[in-house]
Amino acid sequence: MTLPPPEPGFEDRIRDSFERQRAMETIGARLVHVGADEVVIELPFRDDLTQQHGFLHAGIVTSVLDSAAGFAAYTRMPADAGVLSIEFKVNLLAPARGERLRVVGRTVRAGRTISVVAADAFAVQDGAETHVATLVGTMMTVRGREGISG
DSSP: OOOOOOOTTHHHHHHHHHHTOHHHHHHTOEEEEEETTEEEEEEEOOGGGBOTTSSBOHHHHHHHHHHHHHHHHHTTSOTTOEEEEEEEEEEEOSOOOSSEEEEEEEEEEEOSSEEEEEEEEEEEETTEEEEEEEEEEEEEEEOSOTTTOO
């Protein structure tokens, strides 16, 4: 099934919404790419985001996966909508350590109300990437709710 292109201005809308997300700001995540059905978020490695063994904490990795997947779904949503996670599952594949975390979120299937999404996290060290986590989830298109929509 081929989807129509996203609404005009979708990239600016995604970037504006990301800038309002204080959690990503707090951990130092940056939105580095926005395209139809895909976003890329990067997070520099920081000691204060690690668990007891020196790896990025699974909660931090999961937060970035969730944001990347949600914003990927948001690329297909109407300009007056908001996006909320309904559910997701994360598989942790390897310890997250390196110079930075690169997370690619993508829309698997965009629906009118519900979208299926996926995201993959890669630890980057000296140009080499290690696949450290993957997410599959469901996002909801929210319209007409004050504080969430548009």
